Amino acid sequence: MKQRLAAIGTVETLPHRVAAFLSREIESGELNTGARLPTEQELSEKFGVSRNVVREAIAQLRADGMIEARQGIGAFVLAPEQRAAIRIDREALKDTHNMERLFELRCILEAESASLAAARRGQEHLDSIKAALDRMGGEERWEEGSIDADLLFHREIARATGNSYIHTFISFVCEQIRQSIHYARMTNPLHDLVEINVGEHVRIYDALVAGDPEAAEAAMRAHIIGAANRVGVKLPLQKTSGAK
Amino acid sequence: MKQRLAAIGTVETLPHRVAAFLSREIESGELNTGARLPTEQELSEKFGVSRNVVREAIAQLRADGMIEARQGIGAFVLAPEQRAAIRIDREALKDTHNMERLFELRCILEAESASLAAARRGQEHLDSIKAALDRMGGEERWEEGSIDADLLFHREIARATGNSYIHTFISFVCEQIRQSIHYARMTNPLHDLVEINVGEHVRIYDALVAGDPEAAEAAMRAHIIGAANRVGVKLPLQKTSGAK
DNA sequence: GTGATACATATCATCCTACAACTTAGCTCG
DNA sequence: CGAGCTAAGTTGTAGGATGATATGTATCAC
Numbered sequence: 001m002k003q004r005l006a007a008i009g010t011v012e013t014l015p016h017r018v019a020a021f022l023s024r025e026i027e028s029g030e031l032n033t034g035a036r037l038p039t040e041q042e043l044s045e046k047f048g049v050s051r052n053v054v055r056e057a058i059a060q061l062r063a064d065g066m067i068e069a070r071q072g073i074g075a076f077v078l079a080p081e082q083r084a085a086i087r088i089d090r091e092a093l094k095d096t097h098n099m100e101r102l103f104e105l106r107c108i109l110e111a112e113s114a115s116l117a118a119a120r121r122g123q124e125h126l127d128s129i130k131a132a133l134d135r136m137g138g139e140e141r142w143e144e145g146s147i148d149a150d151l152l153f154h155r156e157i158a159r160a161t162g163n164s165y166i167h168t169f170i171s172f173v174c175e176q177i178r179q180s181i182h183y184a185r186m187t188n189p190l191h192d193l194v195e196i197n198v199g200e201h202v203r204i205y206d207a208l209v210a211g212d213p214e215a216a217e218a219a220m221r222a223h224i225i226g227a228a229n230r231v232g233v234k235l236p237l238q239k240t241s242g243a244k
Numbered sequence: 245m246k247q248r249l250a251a252i253g254t255v256e257t258l259p260h261r262v263a264a265f266l267s268r269e270i271e272s273g274e275l276n277t278g279a280r281l282p283t284e285q286e287l288s289e290k291f292g293v294s295r296n297v298v299r300e301a302i303a304q305l306r307a308d309g310m311i312e313a314r315q316g317i318g319a320f321v322l323a324p325e326q327r328a329a330i331r332i333d334r335e336a337l338k339d340t341h342n343m344e345r346l347f348e349l350r351c352i353l354e355a356e357s358a359s360l361a362a363a364r365r366g367q368e369h370l371d372s373i374k375a376a377l378d379r380m381g382g383e384e385r386w387e388e389g390s391i392d393a394d395l396l397f398h399r400e401i402a403r404a405t406g407n408s409y410i411h412t413f414i415s416f417v418c419e420q421i422r423q424s425i426h427y428a429r430m431t432n433p434l435h436d437l438v439e440i441n442v443g444e445h446v447r448i449y450d451a452l453v454a455g456d457p458e459a460a461e462a463a464m465r466a467h468i469i470g471a472a473n474r475v476g477v478k479l480p481l482q483k484t485s486g487a488k
Numbered sequence: 489g490t491g492a493t494a495c496a497t498a499t500c501a502t503c504c505t506a507c508a509a510c511t512t513a514g515c516t517c518g
Numbered sequence: 519c520g521a522g523c524t525a526a527g528t529t530g531t532a533g534g535a536t537g538a539t540a541t542g543t544a545t546c547a548c
Contacts, residue, residue, distance in 0.1 A: 014531070015303055039499065050532040052296065055501090059259055059300040060307040064329070071500045072539035081395070085308070086330040086416050088409075101407045108410075112352040151325070163345045165332075166352070169413070172330050258502075283528060294503045299530090315529045316510035 014049050015056035021047075022057065026066055026077055027089075037067065037075040086172075093180040096233060103228040103235055106173045107221060110154065113170055114204060114220035115213040117160035125160035126209060132156055133205055137198050146194075151178060153201060157208070157220075181231055200226055258293050259300035265291075266301065270310055270321055271333075281311065281319040330416075337424040340477060347472040347479055350417045351465060354398065357414055358448060358464035359457040361404035369404035370453060376400055377449055381442050390438075395422060397445060401452070425475055444470055 025031050037043070040058070044051045058075060061067045065084030069075040092098045117125070135149035151174050158167040200223040207216035228235045269275050281287070284302070288295045302319060305311045309328030313319040336342045361369070379393035395418050402411040444467040451460035472479045 016307070019307065041499085052299075052533085053531065055296075056300055056303040058500095059303050063260070063263065063304040063307070069500065070540080072498075072541075074499065081399070081415055081419050083416060083419075084331065086412060087328065098408075101409050104407055105409045105413065108356040109352065112356075155325075163348055164342075165345050165349045168330060169349065171325055172327060175325050175327075285528085296503065297501090302529095313529065314511085316512080316527080318528065 014053045015060070018043070018047055018049065018054060018057035019060045022061060023066065026061075031077050033077050033079045035077045037077070039074060088176050090176075090180060093176070099177070099180065099233050100228075100235060102173065102177060103224065103233055106170070106177065107224045107235065109166065109170050109173065110157075110224055111217045111221045113158045113161055113166055114208070114216040116163070116166070117157045118208050118211055118213040118216035120162050121160040121208055121211075125156065128156045129153060129160065129205060129208065133201055136201065147178060147182075150197075150201075151175070157204070160208070196226065197230065258297045259304070262287070262291055262293065262298060262301035263304045266305060267310065270305075275321050277321050277323045279321045281321070283318060332420045334420070334424060337420070343421070343424065343477050344472075344479065346417065346421060347468065347477055350414070350421065351468045351479065353410065353414050353417065354401075354468055355461045355465045357402045357405055357410055358452070358460040360407070360410070361401045362452050362455055362457040362460035364406050365404040365452055365455070369400065372400045373397060373404065373449060373452065377445055380445065391422065391426075394441075394445075395419070401448070404452070440470065441467075441474070 022031075022037070031037065037058075038046065040051050040054045043054045047054070058067065058069060062069055062075075063084065064087065065078060065082050067075050068078050088102070093102065121129075132149050132153035136146055136153060151171075154174055155167065155171050158170040161167070200219070204216060204219040204223060207219050225235050266275075266281070275281065281302075282290065284295050284298045287298045291298070302311065302313060306313055306319075307328065308331065309322060309326050311319050312322050332346070337346065365373075376393050376397040380390050380397060395415075398418055399411065399415050402414040405411070444463070448460060448463040448467060451463050469479050
């Protein structure tokens with residue numbers, strides 16, 4: 001299980017809390033684009049923390065391109081388009097509606113990923129994907145290890161596209177979903193559902209081996225819709241691209 | 245033009261430089277997953293800056309999920325899958341190969357975005373999209389204003405999907421591309437190219453009005469491939485989904 | 489009265505020191 | 519030999535001091 005528990009149990013540090021507060025205030029629109037933040041001193045008084053803590057919080061927001069600090073003047077909220085990073089609010093994912101949307105995005109990325117991978121994969125890629133598949137099926141029940149293998153399977157497919165950005169984006173989205181589900185304890189499906197899940201993966205793998213992009217895309221689409229259903233998320237009807 | 249120049253001309257602050265250095269050391273693999281970073285004091289001596297500056301740098305990396313700091317022990321490099329944010333290295337985009345890949349990702353996202361938007365758009369969405377289109381065509385030459393309108397056009401389409409994550413991801417990718425191109429001064433295409441560009445947008449808009457997902461997707465795909473070509477990036481052949 | 493210069497103020501940037509909280513390893517003592 | 523304690527190392531937080539930069543104000547020359 002490695003050190004993952006340590007990561008989950010991370011204490012909320014003061015700068016993190018301050019950053020989260022400001023970030024939410026910006027997202028919610030209480031601080032509009034162009035608005036000036038309170039001075040560091042005011043913030044440190046307001047939150048009852050040292051100016052050092054406030055600065056660390058602001059450093060985070062600045063790195064994300066949410067605000068811009070100008071010496072001698074103050075800090076200002078930047079336009080949403082200027083963000084230098086994508087970040088997903090874990091809280092928001094507790095709303096099933098949002099989880100649904102995230103699954104939809106994942107479906108888009110992974111469907112095309114499977115399609116491209118089918119066209120571009122080499123033997124080494126197939127080997128890595130197969131290895132993940134075996135690890136997944138090797139487990140008796142659906143546990144931490146199986147989930148790791150599951151995600152690895154999807155990441156390896158993304159890697160087979162030869163496009164590192166696709167890999168990065170898919171890894172990110174999958175991980176967000178995984179952690180949210182883990183947190184909500186939606187996991188641990190019944191045994192027969194596990195077999196269905198593995199079966200769906202096998203179908204994707206077969207299409208990759210055959211080098212058939214359309215089949216791979218269809219199989220991936222079906223799998224993700226199925227995976228969403230299994231954790232209680234009903235995906236809206238996608239394009240009927242599978243049906244002729 | 246607003247305040248954008250200020251954002252571009254942002255000075256490189258010390259914490260930013262330290263963070264960039266450490267970040268690069270992690271990406272390059274010099275600091276592997278699980279490795280322990282030097283202590284804050286060692287870092288502050290190494291870079292010749294105060295411990296405060298080092299802490300701000302570490303705060304950024306921590307917020308991104310690149311490292312995990314544990315009181316009393318030290319800071320450790322986390323696995324790439326655990327990243328809490330997506331960030332794109334602007335430097336890497338100077339390599340045409342990477343730009344190509346980013347365009348490919350954009351194509352995937354936007355094609356599906358157009359398809360979904362065609363199926364789900366309301367009148368208000370069409371109005372916003374049309375407004376952006378008019379602003380784009382209104383300009384004589386292809387300047388800052390036209391580019392803004394261009395991006396807005398794509399963002400509004402993404403908004404019409406009703407999926408905020410799709411909107412976020414597309415906005416982000418487009419902005420990264422825009423800024424890289426702006427930086428490389430690849431812009432300012434010839435006049436006839438401008439007309440081609442606007443024409444492509446009109447075709448997308450018409451498909452959205454008609455509520456035809458397949459046509460919208462095809463038009464968007466053609467447009468992005470064209471846009472890439474116009475800045476000197478040749479996209480690899482995508483799926484031939486348009487051609488039956 | 490008007491314009492330019494110098495000054496005072498506000499704010500962020502950086503540095504410094506000190507202490508608290510936490511972890512580990514080693515040592516003491518029963 | 520083992521349990522508990524101590525000491526050292528590291529990150530977390532606090533608070534103040536100084537430098538750099540932008541802005542507004544007052545002063546002074548004309």
